[in-house]
Each structure stands twice: as structure tokens, then as C-alpha cells.
Amino acid sequence: MFIKPYGDTLNDGAIQISFSLAIPLGEKSKKVSLELALKMGIANPKITFSQDLGEDFSFFIIYGNLSHEIDIDSIKTTEIQEPKIDFYDINRLVEEKFNRKIVVVGATIGSDAHTVGIDAILSAKGYAGDVGLERYPVFQVHNLGSQILPESLLEQIMDLQADVVLVSQVVTQKNIHIHNLTQLVELIEGAGFRDHIILICGGPYLNKELALELGYDGGFGAHSLPSEVASFIARKLLEKNK
Amino acid sequence: MFIKPYGDTLNDGAIQISFSLAIPLGEKSKKVSLELALKMGIANPKITFSQDLGEDFSFFIIYGNLSHEIDIDSIKTTEIQEPKIDFYDINRLVEEKFNRKIVVVGATIGSDAHTVGIDAILSAKGYAGDVGLERYPVFQVHNLGSQILPESLLEQIMDLQADVVLVSQVVTQKNIHIHNLTQLVELIEGAGFRDHIILICGGPYLNKELALELGYDGGFGAHSLPSEVASFIARKLLEKNK
Amino acid sequence: MNNSSKDSGILNLPRDLIDEARYLGKSIASEVHNKIKDLSTLSIERASLRMLGIRSANQEGTPWVNIFTEKCLSANLIENGALMILAQVCKITGKDPQQSTELVSEGKINLNDLIKVSNSEEIKMLCNEFATKAYENLKSKKKERVNFINTLSSGTKPYLYIIVATGNIYEDVKQAKSAALLGADIIAVIRTTAQSLLDYIPHGVTTEGFGGTAATQENFAVMREALDEVSQKTGRYIRLVNYCSGLAMPEIATLGLIEGLDIMVNDAIYGILFRDINSLRTLTDQEFSRRVLSFGDIIIVTGEDNLIKTVDAREMAHTVTTSQIINYYLALKSGLKPSLIGLGHAFEMDPSEDDSFLRELAQAWLVRDLFPKSPIKYMPPTRYITGNIFRAMVLNAAFNLIGMLTDQEILLLGMPTEALHTPYIQDRFLSLENALYFKNAASSLSGEFILKESSLIRKRAIEVLTNSVNLLKVINERGLFNALAEGTFASIKRPDNMGRGLDGVFVKGSSYYNPFLSLLPDNASDETEV
Amino acid sequence: MNNSSKDSGILNLPRDLIDEARYLGKSIASEVHNKIKDLSTLSIERASLRMLGIRSANQEGTPWVNIFTEKCLSANLIENGALMILAQVCKITGKDPQQSTELVSEGKINLNDLIKVSNSEEIKMLCNEFATKAYENLKSKKKERVNFINTLSSGTKPYLYIIVATGNIYEDVKQAKSAALLGADIIAVIRTTAQSLLDYIPHGVTTEGFGGTAATQENFAVMREALDEVSQKTGRYIRLVNYCSGLAMPEIATLGLIEGLDIMVNDAIYGILFRDINSLRTLTDQEFSRRVLSFGDIIIVTGEDNLIKTVDAREMAHTVTTSQIINYYLALKSGLKPSLIGLGHAFEMDPSEDDSFLRELAQAWLVRDLFPKSPIKYMPPTRYITGNIFRAMVLNAAFNLIGMLTDQEILLLGMPTEALHTPYIQDRFLSLENALYFKNAASSLSGEFILKESSLIRKRAIEVLTNSVNLLKVINERGLFNALAEGTFASIKRPDNMGRGLDGVFVKGSSYYNPFLSLLPDNASDETEV
């Protein structure tokens, strides 16, 4: 079945776009904005609002009807998520298998000073009513805070004999997060420590796909819950050297 | 010179789009929305917000970088607008040429009940501080109000020996305005009256191009000023049977 | 919610000014009443037939009730009242009202063959029988309805009122259900343009409309059923609204009653000003309609918002107040309790004007303080909304905040795309999210403040009320009909001998009889003065 | 604008509670002062050199002032104060300060070859000469500046504060000018991430930054010139802001002074908590910085917003108030007049919480009532802003409205894309349009109301202030340094013997001399108590 955007009639293609141009507002910039809309496949585009922003910039809001359509049957969705392991099973099963505490080391790396995200996952208080990893008896959590350089994180990982490493990156401008995360993996691999640990990254602009690409075992994006992370860790631990 | 949208760096292509889909929110609808963005030529599209709307509908806001670009040198803008004739010249010149009052008949046609627009052009008060046609000594204005059927408008045009006819259309759903405007022109032509009058339409979703297509002498869109309309009328009158 | 305006009123308006306004409103209303009390209209007669349960139409879709009343008219029998004729036919044919109506309409029976109806007691008895049966019938249906509603939560105030207007009733249903799930309390189905001008009720389920969807008995039923379903799903009772105005006003009222609508937009003045409907016709229709609605405990909402969108909202604010006061007393006369009189007003001043936010506050509080017992329908900015959807969100936020601060009961939500098209499905979500933020985050706001005696807001409110009282004086002197003829509102002149539907008005004959006129409630007392 | 909080305060807070808060704030501030009065830092010494006008860097971009002070340190001469050493060098070489600094830095002169400076009167005289010349110089430059500013309108309050942060100063200029033309009054150039951690001022015009643009003397000049240009275009003076915090805090202050900045974000506590900068180091730096800023009549704004974004804004609201009170008295001690102390706070409570809007109002009024003479910098919702840009417009509207109602002086505008990226050019337009609507349409709003004695808003404000006083008591007992060590704020523990920059702190020797310490203003009195 082919599908288009919906406004108030099936497949009417109703869509809204907005953007600025580095040309002052005028007949020319208006035409350019409509041309762009047409190139995007928007039929009968209408400029519903335009504004001169000064310094030779202009802003446009355009509505129209998208002619592109998608065959939804052609869209494959990945195999259903493995069921979540709950608080008690995590502690029980991991305890059973390792009968020791699992060392979890977390930090925000590079010059990034955002800690609210990693704290939401690690700290007892947790996030949105979902308790953090510190509350799980089986985890021994070391929250190193922010602005930890990859080098010093590696040291800590080795000193603390980490089983699990959680890295947060929130600032993404100029892809600084990619740079930092890659550098970290390389250091860890260089130290021959990669196989000893479960390496996970997270942040509002990260996701599983990207994380795997970068050589991490898992990645978590905006609004992740500590319990999801805990469950993911537990599963990895249980799979490990079986 | 080729140009793309601008966010904070020249030609970064930064663009925002939003639309709904007739599929519930889920991995599938998210993928579909990203596929659509890609088809529109948006590179690395990111879903910044998504919401289930119930009844199997979902809503998406996406940011990304448009890969399409426009060669602004290829964009032709129509010859500069003729200079506006001011209040005094309009009255003087038209008076000189016709030495009689010009009969202006205005109405909102069909079942459309919107009068604020046409009143803004005709009534003495005018629009945004710009006085309406009734204030121009040289015009004798008949404002017929709203919901005037094309037939009865034609009658009035003939009875009043109109020189200028102003038609407003605000409701555009299912293109009812096109239908009404076309019907009117046909009636007027049928009555062999077309050449006797200057026929102008206006409304928030109308413009010059569309008006000419439909066989009108002029068309005015959102935020038009009475003085612009008056100047346009004067120019047409002065060109007339010279 | 803490309601600061239930007591003395936050504006603490001069008592004498309020009293004068009330006195004038009453006096204007009773003058209107005297002018129309001897009149009936074809639409009232059709409505009376529909009250008996007569429905459906001929091949061409002309409703039976229209054909029947036309025949009564051409047979010069109408002044007796359609029910008396119908009763006569039933008596002669022995058929029931529906069948008899159809027989006459199809011309199988010629009314002129009937002896002209004297006001024979016997026929009257039969009329009463039909009417009372129908009446009791409706009453018990209403009871069932109330029982159903009582199984659900009725939501919290302010009720969030959302429109649907796709033109296609099935599309409307989807959009309405989505809105309800997202937090809407009230769904209004906007009518296809100019249905007001139709002197009949279209028949059947419809999927084609301009700027709205046809108001038909069948469409009402489809939407009612859908909303009942989603009500049960959410546990919150979702109210249904449609328009009860225009040439078929009284019939729409009966359909609203029969199909279980909760609120109807009902305002003769809208019809007079914006639809050029004859003033005698529609004010007579309105009287009957409101009695029907009051019987059904259906809330009316008036259309002053239309007025304010047409005139300069700052200069002409007092005309809105004036129209509300007149509408209020007309409604009381028709038996509507204050709790059923939903007066309309709107946030429509030019937002670029200095301190316009304060003047909007003044207007909103004024309405609350003048009609403390009535559910006010507060309408969002529309006229100054442009295609800048982001700015529209901001102006709607300002509107929602005023709604909370002034403790309005019904908030009609503004849409980001107000200037563009009837709402898309996501527009409703964004508007509901906007309103729900303030409804929740500012739920106790209205009880927090006292207005300074010297405040600009209070000054402005008193100024508007004073101007309104002066206008009411003029209207009271000239009478409402003359006032309308002289262009008092929006300087639109509507003489009572012109306009649409005048030919449908007739003087009730000496033998005129319509049992519903005694069955339906009338003349409620104004609790605000108890 | 009608200012309801200038008088007794709309909240009408218990006098004794306020007095106790003030008493504790003063006492905490003077304890801090005692602990730092015998200390100086490398950054203060570098700043003192920069006050003389010394600038520029070597090939590798290491500023001369850094190399010079390092040499003083390794020569164990630093405790005399860098100026005393420099004066000595000048005397011996006969060169001017800039040249002498470069000679030493390039190793052309070895400090150890100099006899250890006794606090010889002669050298002191020379120091004074240099310092006074520089001081007068700056003074007259300042005068010129004031004259220029006085040719322009200073705009109307609240001032609209907008950030630029492209990373490229030239891109920043375009964005800043556009914003100014669209109505911004204040432009803040956000720094590239973690510049706080640099123990020097980067050199030159820069076009590469992360999440912001490097704060350099050259970048300051470029932006200042651009803003002066649009100021003349608009006739409205556009103020320039940058950050004066981190390891180079005192130097940034001198650059702000030299390059004509109007406002600087200045807060040692931010550095301690979020940058792990040593508390002795940065509080000592802050003292000197604030004296420099007060000399330049540069408004400081504090960073409590960072705190509230980290902790639960509802539970921990009192920690913000506490930090503000401490910051306020520390600032007074450093010579800043109340009119130059811009305390920071923010609209950061979870908007989904019931009556959160009332608690935001309480917090906003509390700050105004506590510091009636100070320009408050009110910051918009950020933490609970999501990728839903339409909702962001709504929350920012609520913020703007509170800004007007509570009569804030500086409104930092929230962006629709706060959750996504540093602002795009159109984001600023939309935010300015949002704020300008309220600034204009609600310009007289703050003077209209009285808060009910029993209002939830007042209750909440008193609750917060009470908790704050209790916390102040603890801090006063333990002393600020211990309190910080024990995790009083955001439960982040910062002992004064750890953290960045401790090695840059030294005890002033008996022969330490720095003429600026006497030239720069200190210890302003708190007008609020006059």
C-alpha cells in the first residue's frame, strides 16, 4: 500500500516546511523558495508567511501537497525487541552467574559538561520515576562526572577493572561527539581492553545504529530509561563467555 | 550562483518539515517519515519530535539538510512594477480624461460571506491606515456585500453601468472560488459586457497570475492596500481606449 | 477551580450600571416578544412535525415536512398550524402521522378536499394525543441519555472545544475521535458554507461540503455514535455541537434534541447580520428553537464572535456586550436557564496594539462578571492570525492564559493554521497541547489576584459597560427591529420588511393550535438576581 | 513601565525573614573575603599586566602575559606581584612595559639576573606611574564610550537578550546584526565549550568553535564594532555580552573593560560546580574581576540558571535563592553597585506539574522583591524543551508573560529549537516576535494586581525563602568553602584543596605590590537598605 502525508483527506500529501535563505526578501527569494519546494516534490506550494530577517536573509513558511509516496509494505522493521528483564531478575540472574558485583563506570567525555543525562541513568534517583543503576544491588557504580578526557577514562577503566563502561555525549556540534567516541574506542582497543568490557554510549542525538557503527556494543538516545539500559547490560552479561 | 537554505552557515541546507501519516506511531511510521524526507532530498533527516494522534494517525517534525540547490541567476523576476499613482493624481488624471465619476461595483460572490476583505478595499475606513476607494472623489462605489450570486451581480453591473467590478473570494475549499470566479466571467462575456469593464478579483489566496488565467484584468492577494488597487484601476482606465 | 468571579466579581463593577444594563436588556427582550408572539413560520410548523418524529424525504431529497407545509400554505390552511391539518388527515385516513404526511406530500390526498379545519375540540384532542406521546417519548429518551452520561466523568473546566470541518462526515469522525483522545471535551462539526440559507434540512449521510459538513439528522447520528464510543473509551463524556441558526433553525433544534446534541450555536442576530435573514422570521424561529433546546437541556452558544470579527474589536467592544445582554434576556424569555445560556465572545483585538492584552483581559472578565451563572464560550484570535503558524501558537497561548486567569468555562481552541485552512489533524493536537499546558500549569491562577481599584483593566471594563448601557438605551427607545434596520450592529442595515425568509412568516389564525407551545418550557427566571 | 516591586514588594514578605537572609549573606561574604584577602593568582597578575595594555602572543600563540608570569613564578619572584617585576625590568632596560614583557618572555632577559625586588619605594613609584597612566587612559576611553552611547536611545525594559553561537565570529556578526534589527537589545556571544578550562586567553580572530565562539580580545573587537554599527542604524544602543568565568576570569574582565562590553556572565560558583575549578582560585579571581568590572560599570550576571538546570528545580528552588544572596553580597564587597548586579534565575520547573506556572511566578517575584535595585536576568525554559518546536513557542510565551507580569529587567529569550542546536537565524526572529508581542501588548500588566494574602504564589515564595534562610544558616556556620566541599549545591563536592587552577594561587609576599588594588573600587554599600 502506498502512503503519503495526511492533512484531512487520505493521501492529500499535506505538508509544511520552513527555512531561511541568504537573500533579502523579495520577488527573487520568493521564487527561489517555491522552486526549492517544487524540487522537494511539493505540488502547488504556497508561501503562507515570509519575513525579511535583515542582513540579506529571508525566512519562509510553505504549505503544499507532497507528490512523493512510500510503499509501506516495502518498509522492513527490525525483529521485535527482546523482552525487558526486570529489576529483580537482573539482580538475581547476574548475581547467580557472576556471584560478585558488576563494576559500572560512567562519564561524560571530552569537553562536554552535560551530566544530567548520565546521572539520570546512573544516580539512584533515576529518570522519570525509573530508578537508576546505583539502586541495583548487583551493580557497583562509579560516576566520574563530566569533562573526562578519553585517556583518563581509560586509566580509570583499568584501575577499577570495569565490566561495563557508559559514555555520554550531548554536545554534537561539528560532530565533536563522533570524534570523542571514536578516539575512546581506539584507545581502549589499543590497550587490548575492548573484549573485557561492555561499552555503551548515549545521548540525545545518539542511537543504536550509530553506536554499533562506532564500535560500541549499544547506544541509547533521548528519553532512555535506566531500566532499559540495565536490562540491556544484563542480557549482554548473560550472553557473555557462555 | 547556487543557493541552498541557510541555518547558521552558508548553504548548510538547514530545513524543517512537519506532517502527519495515517499510520499509528511506531518503528514503521518513523521509517516511512524518514524515507519521505530522503525522497524530498533532505540529507541526514532527524525526527526531532513524533506523536501518536490516535485513530491510527501519527505526527512528525523533522530537521535535516536539503541537498537541492537553485541557481539564482536562472531565476527571472518580472519587470519592475509600474510606479504607484498617488491619491491626488488618480483623482486628477481620471477626472481630466473622463470628466465624470467612475462607477465601481464590489461584492463577495457565491455563498462566501466574508466581507471584511472587500470592505477593507472599498469602505472609507480602508485598511491599515490606507483609505478605501469610497474616499476617492472620482470613484462612485457600490458595495453590494456578500453572498451575491454571479447572476445577480451581472444584473447590478448592467443596471449601474459599472466601469470597474471588484470581486472577493475568501473561501477556497474544494476550489469553490475558482468555480465561482469562472462562472462570473463566462456570464459577463455571455452578456457581451466584458470589454466595457475592468474586472478585478481579490482574496487571501488569490494573486495576479491566477487572476489573469481566469480571465480577469487583475488580482490582489493577502494584505493588499486600497491605494494599490486604486492605482491599478487608474492605470487601466488611463490606458483604456486611447 | 477557584472561581474569583462567582462572588462580587473581580472587576467590582458599579452596581447601578449593572442594574441599568439588566433592566434595559429585559425591556428590549419583552418588546421583541410582543412583536412576535402572534407569529409563526413555516420552519416552526416543520419543526413541530419533526417533533412528532416525522422524517425522511422524497426521491429528489425534498423532506416530507417541507412538501406538507407548502401544501398547507397553498391551500391557505397554514394559519391553523400544520399539526391541526395533519391530525385532520390522520383522522380521515386512519393512518399515522408519518404515513399521512407522505400521502399528502405525494398528492395522494388533496388538502383542499378537506373541510377547512375549525378549531374543533376533537382534532385538538388528537393533536394533543400525538404531541404528548412524542413529548413523553423524547422525555424518556432524554432520561436514558442522562443515565448513560452519568456513567462517565464530565471532564474538568474549562472545557476544550475543538472544531472539525472536513466536509466529509466519515473524515470528521476520525478527526473528532483523535481530538477526543488527545484531550478535547467538546467537538463542534462546522457546517458547509451557507447552510443557513437553506430553508430545509438536507437529507442523509453526506461526504461533500465546503468549509464544513452538512448538518443532517443522519450526520448528527453518525457523529453522536462515534463520540459515545470514544467517550466510553476515555471515560470522559465528549459533548457534541452543531449550528442551530439560519432559515431552518427550529428544525435543527428538534434534530439536536432527537439526536442527543449537547450544545448548539444559536443566534438569530448572526443570521440577520451575516446571512441577511429577515429579522421577524429568525427571531420568531429563535423563540421556538430555544424552547425546544431548553426542553432538551441543550446549552446554546451565541455568535457575538462573528460581530467582533467584522468590526473594530477595540472601538466596538461595547456592541458585543450589548448583543450579549439582549441575547441573554431573549434566552431567559424562551425558558433557558442561565446555566444553559452560553454567551459568545472572542480575543479579537489587534495584537500589535499597545496593552491589547490588558483590554482582552478586561473584556473576558467583564463577560464573566456580567453573567456569573452562565457558561461562557470564549473564542480564540482568528482575524489577526496570519500564515505564521509559530506566531499563531503564541497568540493562542496568550488566549489560553487569559481563559485560565478569567476562569472561562468553554475555551474554543485556536489553530496554528487558522489563516490557511480548516484544521489538519496535527493542528488540533498542537492546539490541545497548548491549552492543556495552561489548563494544568495554571489551574489555580484565577483565584490568586485582586485587581487594583485604579487598574487599567477595570477602567477599560467600566468604559465598555458604560458605552453598552448607552447603546442599550437607544435600542430600547427605538426597539430592536428598528435598531437593526438602522444599522446599529456593524453598520449593517436590516429592515424587518426585507431579507430572506420573510415569506415564510405568517400570523397565527384564530383557530391556530400547536400543543407544543404549551408543552415546551418558557420564561425562566434570572437566577443572577436571586 | 509600572513597577509593582519597587515599593514594599508585591509578595509582601515577612520583614524579619528578609533581614535574616541579608544578615547571613553579608556574614558569609565577609568570611570568604577574609580567606582570600591575602591571596593572589597568576591570572590576576596577568590581568594586571593586561590592564597596562600589554597584549598579543608569541608564534605558538601563547600570550606574552602568560610566559612572563610563568617566568616570575619559576624565578620565585611572583609573590612580589608581576607589576613590581615588570617595573624593575623597565627601569633596567629603559623599555616600555610591552617591550619589557616581550624581552623577558623571549628569554632575552633572565629574571634571576635581577636582584630580588625589595619593596623599594622607587619601583613602587614606577608601578604607580604605569598603573595611573593606564587607569586614566581607560577612564577617558570609557568617557568617550559613554558619550557615544548617550547619542543613542537605550531601548525599553525588559531588554531582550539573544545568544549567537555559530563558532565563527563572522557568522556570529551576521546573526547578531539580524537579531538587533529584529528587536534584540542585548547580544551574547556564547563561548566555545569549556573555554573556562583554558588558563589563558586565546589570541586572534577565530572561525572555529564548538557550541560557541572563542572569547578573544580580537573577537570582542570585531563584534563590538559590528554592534556599534547596527546601533547607529537602529538608533538603539545594542549591548554586548560575553562570559567572564573560568581560569582566565580576571583577564577576560580586563578585556571586557578595554573592548567596551556592557554585560559579563560572571560566576565563580559556576566554575567550581560545573568546571571543577578550585574554589580558592576562582573566588580570588572573581574578587579582582568584579572590581575591574565595577570600574567599567559593566553589569555582571550570575549563573544560578546552571544550577537549576542540574537539580530538581521545584525541590531545590531555595538553593538558587541562596546562591543569589551569597553572590549579591560577594559582589557588593567587590565594589559593584546593586544596579550592576544582575542575578540570574530561570523558568525551569517541570511544565507538566500541576500549578507549575504559579510556582514559576512565585520564584520570579521572589527574586524581584529580594533585589529591587538590581537588574535581574531571567532565563527561559530549556531543560524541559523538547524537539517539539511548536510547544517550545508556547512555553516561551508563558515565560515571556511571566517576565512582563513580574517586571523582569533582562529577558533571555528561549528558542524553539533549544533542544536541537544552537540557534538558526530564523529561530531568533520567532523568539523575538514572541517576546515583542508580550512586551508591547502587556506593557502595563505588572502594575495591575495585588496578590491575595492567602495566595498559593505568596505561600510558595515564603516557603522557598524560609528554606533558603535555613540553608544560609548552615553555610554561615560551616563557611562557604566547607559548604562547597560538602556538596551543598547540586550535591557536587568541591574541596578547596582540589580542582583545576589551585597551582595558580599564591600567598602575596610582604613585598607584594599592585597599584590597581588601590585604584579599583571596592566595597559598595547596599542601597537596598538605605
Ligand code: B12
Ligand atoms: C541542562 C543543559 C545545560 C547545563 C548542563 C548542566 C549539567 N550539569 O548537565 C549547562 C547550563 C551547564 C549547559 C551548558 C552548556 N550547554 Co547545554 N544544555 C542543557 C539542556 C537545556 C538540557 C540537557 C539536559 O539536561 N537534558 C535532560 C537529560 C535527562 O536528557 P539527555 O541529556 O538527553 O539524557 C537522556 C538521554 O539522552 C540518555 N542519555 C544521555 N547520556 C547517556 C549516556 C548513556 C551511557 C546512556 C545509556 C544514556 C544516556 O538518557 C538520558 C535520560 O533519558 C540542553 C537543551 C535541551 N533541552 O536538551 C542544552 C544543550 C545540550 N546544551 C548545549 C550547549 C551548546 C551547551 C554549551 C556548550 C553552551 C556554551 N558554549 O556555553 C554549555 C557548556 C557546557 C559544555 N561545555 O558542554 C546545546 C548542544 C548543541 C549541540 N547539539 O551540540 C543544547 C542542545 C542547547 C542548544 N540548543 O544550544 N547546558
Ligand code: B12
Ligand atoms: C473573519 C472571518 C470570518 C467571519 C466573517 C465576517 C465578515 N463579515 O467578513 C465569520 C465569522 C462570519 C466567518 C465565517 C466563516 N468562515 Co471565516 N474567517 C474569518 C477569518 C478569521 C478572517 C478573515 C478576515 O476578515 N481577514 C481580514 C481581511 C482584511 O483580510 P482578507 O480577507 O485577506 O482581505 C485582504 C486581501 O485578501 C484583499 N482582498 C480581499 N478581498 C478582495 C477583493 C478585491 C477585489 C481586492 C482587490 C482585494 C481583496 O484585500 C484585503 C485587505 O488587504 C479567516 C481566517 C484568517 N485569519 O484569515 C477565516 C476563514 C477565511 N473562514 C473560513 C471559513 C471556512 C468560514 C466558514 C465558511 C466556516 C463555516 N463553515 O461556518 C464560515 C461561514 C461564512 C461563509 N459562508 O463564508 C476559512 C476559509 C478556509 C478556506 N481556505 O477555504 C478561514 C481561512 C478560517 C479557517 N482556517 O477555517 N469567517
Ligand SMILES: Cc1ncc(COP(=O)(O)O)c(C=O)c1O
Ligand atoms: C451563530 C452562528 N450560526 C451559524 C454559523 C455558520 O453557519 P452558516 O455558515 O450556515 O451560516 C456560524 C459560524 O460561525 C455562527 O456563528
Ligand SMILES: Cc1ncc(COP(=O)(O)O)c(C=O)c1O
Ligand atoms: C556563569 C557561566 N560561565 C561560563 C559559561 C560557559 O562558559 P564555558 O562553557 O567556557 O564554561 C556559562 C554557560 O552557561 C555560565 O553560565
